[in-house]
Amino acid sequence: MVKQVVICSQLVSNMSRLSWFVLFVTFLTKLWTTAQAVYVDDGNPFEEGDLDVLTLSISQNDAPMLTKVYYPTRIDTYAVLFFTGGYQGDIPSELYSDVLVRIARHGYVVIGVDYMPMETVQANVRDRTPRLVGDHTQKYMEELQWVTKHLEGRIAKQLNRTGLVPDFSHLGIGCHSAGCDPLVKMTLQHHTFSKAALLLEPFSFNYATPVTFKMPALILGTELSTQPHVCVRPGQGYNHFYDMWKCPRMLMEVKGHGHCDMYNETWYKACQLTHFCKTNPDVDINKYHGFVQGISAAFLTTTLQGRDKLQYITNTTALPVELMEFKIDMNC
Structure with a gap:
């Protein structure tokens, strides 16, 4: 009888430990991603993705903002990256197409948006009139609502078949430079729409709310x-964003590279000349873009697709670039 009690006691103890373990794993899973129903990339994020990608252009006559969508051609359900370029979105997302296509090939519908009001002096001339961040923020929210409702149909029309689904419940935000300013403000106001933030050299005159x-x-x-x-x-840049962000958070500062290295090669050379x-x-732009692709795909696969690939980020000695600094805060 005593032996049976001991066995039962041990069994209860083991079940208790198992229950706590299951609860802990469940907590981590909920933190990083929602229920898995999307395409999951099984490859090395630093290698070229397996998926072919098409580009869909949506004019401002249709959507609230000019929109470039990079999406895999394989019929499946995909996580979404909502991306804005620099200068609060005035830098066209096309200038980042090399990096955005690389990310899309790992199983993402990447939505690049430009802030370009219709009231321009003449056709194809960008309005450089200073605008309040709040104006940008509202416009981005309208754009997000529009693509959530219409994008699946637009993709089906271009492919001439249905079944490719951008899953906006698996959505992350991405941005470069001051394009992060309105996106962060939008996230502070409506943070439940996004599951992760990919902040590429973020900069802001206005970011003051932790x-x-x-x-x-x-x-x-x-x-x-x-x-x-x-x-x-x-x-006012990436270290400030890291200090203002709440755990979980990571920061990488790359040695020998600069702010224009995110652009496609032609525009990088223009930045260099001017x-x-x-x-x-x-700088080897192709190599650098491969690095950005790798860390982005590893981070987004972990946070949006539910497959842990953070080791590709945290193993800094294996990265194709040299870091000045690496900070990580996951103890939360």
């Missing part, structure tokens, strides 16, 4: 961006 909710963030910075010609002001931002003449 994040109080848990949304995993990967924040990227570069050594040359804060050097003359300065494109990210110290104290000295708009400080650049490194020895």
Whole structure:
């Protein structure tokens, strides 16, 4: 009888430990992603993705904003990345198409949006009139609502078949430079729409409200961006975003690279010639874009697809670039 009691006691203890383990794993799963119903990338995020990608252009006559969508051609359900370019979205998303297509090939519908009001001086001339961040924020929210409702149908029309589903319950935000400013404000106001934040060299004149909710963030910075010609002001860039963000969060600062390295090669060379931002003449843009693809796909696969690939980020000695700094805060 005593032996049976001991066995029962041990069994209850083991079941209790198992229950706590299951609860802990369940908590982590809920933190990183929702229920898995989307395409999951099984490959190495630093290698070229297996999926072919098409581009869908949506004019501002149809959607609230000019829209470039990069999506896999394989019929499946995909997580979504909602991306804005620099200068609060005035930099066209097409300038980032090399990186965005690379990310899409790992199983994402990537939506690149531009803030380009119809009231321009003449056709194809961008309005550079200063605007309040709040105006941008409202416009981005309208755009997100529009693509949530219409994008699946637009893709089906281009493919001439149905079944490819952008799953907006698996959505993350992505941005470059001051394009992060309105997106972060939108997230602070309506944070439940997004599951993760990919902040590529974020910059803001206005970001002063700390994040109080848990949304995993990967924040990227570069050594040359804060050097003359300065494109990210110290104290208002990626380190500031990291300090303001709540755990879980990661920050990587890349040595020898600058703010324009995110652009396609043609526009990178234009930035280099004009000295708009400080650049490194020895940079291999293709290699750098492969790095951005790798960390982005690893982070998004973990947070939106539910397959843990953070080791590709945290194993910094295996990265194709050298880091100045790596900070990580996952103890939350």
